[in-house]
Amino acid sequence: MELVDNIYDVIVIGAGPGGMTAALYASRSDLNTLILERGIPGGQLNNTAEIENYSGFKSILGPDLATKMFEGAQQFGADYAYGDVKKVVNGREYKEVHTYDKIYRTRAIVISTGAEHKKLGVEGEQEFNGRGVSYCAVCDGAFFRKKHIVVVGGGDSAVEEGTYLTQFADKVTIIHRRDELRAQKILQDRAFKNPKVDFIWNSVVEEIEGDEKVSAVRIKNVKTGEISEVPAEGAFIYIGLLPNSEQFRDLGITDEEGWIETNEYMETNIPGIFAIGDVRKTPLRQVATAVGDGSLAGNAVFNYVEELKESLETEETLKN
Template sequence: MKDVIIIGSGPGGMTAALYASRSDLSVLVIERGAPGGQLMNTADVENYPGVGLVTGPDLAMSMYENSSNFGAEHAYGNVISIEDHGAVKKVICDDATYEAKAVIIASGSDHRKIGIPGEEEYSGRGVSYCAVCDGAFFKDRHLVVIGGGDSAVEEGLYLTQFASRVTIVHRRDELRAQKILQERAFKNEKIDFQWNKVPVAIEGDDVKVQSVQLKDTQTGEVENFLADGVFIYIGLDPLTEFAKDLSITNEEGWIQTNNHMETRLPGIYAIGDVRDTVLRQIATAVGDGSIAGQEVYKYITSLED
């Protein structure tokens, strides 16, 4: 029996572990991969206060080491469900079951799939959702980036250090990314744009990607656009399937909380990218984690009164 179980080890989860363990609570962090969450898929971080320019994996490792300073333990596992038994919460994984007085859900989100022909077939063979992971495999190749937000533009810029050309495909006629990112993209000689276009199929030779079928959103015309790889950044989906029976999510799967990071169930909290919130950044996840780490201490103390 632990005081608190934290599901997920991204920036929010690691911060919650730091705050909770520093309050002398027994903490178990359950993670399904390397600590860091989306940080592990981020090339450069330049908007985290006090750090300056740093790679995502380097920042993740620093946070991980700091989060363990006060005794937080870590276990690997894939969480299947959570059972709320009042003063006891059960976290059921595919190979073990853990118990705690409180649970903090910091499971984050995953890149949204388009759902077009060829996307799944060529995943890992030219279709990717992680420029940091796969960019180096496309040296001197022509790449397509799908999306118009911060992630699409940031990762498109990152890919230019490998690719001969990067084409950003966006369904509108202007980007949604921050202005500073747009300016960098427009100035980069390796980046061009396909405006008012959406992908409708990804095609290849059964071994690797060769082209993308792009549909004009205004005329309906479809063209075959040659490309060696497709990187997709069209949004995020919450990783909350294990919490569906708790009735703490909205229709899209995001977990709803108050300003104390509390869900509607006492002793169950949610933080970071998994929350129904207006901004999903490292800084906001860290803020959420610090609040939850303090609030869970208050909650557990109240159980002992």
């Protein structure tokens, strides 16, 4: 494993909206900054069709906003590298960030690894992933022109992406385990008014069926126990999120579910390690909240690094 010579002031793990904002603030404060990302910069922005609730834009496509943020994150000299982080080793003067082939040293770390979609865990879900099963309407919606799609879930993502899919599909059926949606009212109203959107209430998916690709979804009514089959060529799953924090759990900074706990300055219980965005334990996970987290962390990192350097210099002086 290669030890990278450059010692960074801060390494931002994850290039979602929060991570890119933290890198912007840190590098603008003249900190030696590195962004490590294991995928495409932008995180969940790349899986979002249209964003209407981010200040400054009446409406903007998720991938377009990701591009603008990535350009902004690098404008003050932040480095960027591909890296799938396997673990973090805590130290006072330097912390180590281990990827599969490199070890990076840094004074501070901002964790911005986000969250991923929960899986139903039913038969056929994994088998037909990429062959009718999807978790990204923007990525795969165009493959379902003039077809029938089912969307599983009842929150913002399920309703918003279900409505988005009507521009391709002839019909979208939203399957929800309760008898009312959890999505914002404006999103509900749009879905209810859309003639291409139907709803099946009080039902859960038991199996995703098909041969070479998805052909139907078998569902169960949770109140009556009745089993039925819904013919469909696609199944889009939006039932919640799981934190991408497995590689940090040994540090003792997560709750039982894996969400990273922080204070109002985005500090974890380990000095010099911060967490922001969707991986953080927070009541709201939106682009705007991730950006707010990132700005707070970027400022807090600067203060931490300055205080650390001063403390180490004082100790060195006292030794001599």
